[in-house]
Amino acid sequence: MTSKEIIKEIIGPVLRPIGFVSGENIDSCWFVRKFKNSKGETARQVVEFNSKVWEKKLFMVIHCYSGRNSSYQTSDFVPDSRDEGITYSSIREYRQAVKTYAEILNVYGPDFFEKIAQPPVDNDYFREEDDFRLFEKHELLAKKFATEHHLDLSEITTEDAVNIIKKMILEKQGESFENCRDLILELSAFYGCVLKKRHRCIWVMHNCRTHFTCTLDSSSKTIPSRYVHNDIHVAWKNGVDRLDSLII
Template sequence: MTKKDITREIIGNVLIPMGFVSGENINSCWFIRKFKNSKGETARLVVEFYTRGWDKRLFMVINSYSGRCSSYGIEDIVPDSSENGFPCATLKEYKLAIEAYGDILKQYGRDFFKKISKPPLENDYFREEDDFRLFKEHDLLAQKFLTEHQLDISQIKAEDAIQIIKKIILEMQGESFEQCRNTILELSAFYGSVLGNRHKCRWVMHNCRTHFTCTLNFYSKSGPSLSLHKDISVAWKEGVDKLDSLIIDSL
């Protein structure tokens, strides 16, 4: 048996009954569970393993995405423990290590997964659903914004668009994130359209395994990958001067 076969069999017997499915690539094997959290938002749990090369020890990490991303090790799961990994220099040692992690997941996994699946009480974050909306509806969102503000996008440069965004962000000071969510998505789509008029770029959904996130990517190798809705939300929280870094004149 290969290491992936051992992992899939031993850990799979523990996690698959809990709703996980297995996934793998050329170098590793992991287990993922997709579900709706208590707010009805898309959430995921990912259990994966990695080897620390210099001393050949195996470690397990649990990644949670439920409103926000968090990572956990054994010290978070098992009371009064520390994360030292298990020896895995040989196939026999690797199997013993996987069995040890399997036993830990049997004993603590279900309760721990329930605990880390709870979303934050605050609603001050973008959900995966928001990223998909920006990706799928960016043209509609941009056009809605342009129509409401009577703007001709062909006449708007990047620095002009940033000034428009700054003005609206300042007007939203004091409002809750929930009240600003749709406006920030519209501003992101609007600015993406402004940049798209002058540069070759496209909206992309990235699979980060724990979640999907939407960015505006440039075809030029020197072009950045922009998480516009997140950058604009940071400016709303921390100050509009941060938006100047989004001005792109040439690549």
């Protein structure tokens, strides 16, 4: 029996009854639970196991995306514990290490999962739903913005687009993020539309296990992938000069 099979056999009965399903990659084994948080937003929790083979230690990490992404070790929710992993030197000891984590999850897991599921009080963040909206509706969002502001997209360079974005963001500084959310998505789609006319790029949804996020990816190695809406969000909070990096 492989290490991943041992984890599924022992941890699965603890986590599956509370909504987790199993998944894995070449380096680790994990369980993921998708749910709606108290604001009705899509959220996920991931319980991941990985080994440091050269040390023969097994570790458990819990990730949660509920408005924001956070990671936790056992020392974050088990009293008087230190997260140093559990040492093993044989399959028998490996199985016992997994059983120890199963006991921890059985005792402390449900309450801890409920605690970390709570989203931030403020709304100053993009939800997964926003990323899907940008991915699925970017053409409509760009056309809406261009129409409302009487812009001819065929005549606009990325420098023009960035200057327009700066102007719009400066006008919105001081307002709540909730009032700026739709505009930032429209500005992101607008920038993407301008860039796509001059460079080969596409909007892509990335599965980060804890959440999906939308980026503007280029086929050119000289143009990095961009979290455009996050770039604009940061500029709205901290200053628009950083948006010059979008000029291509």
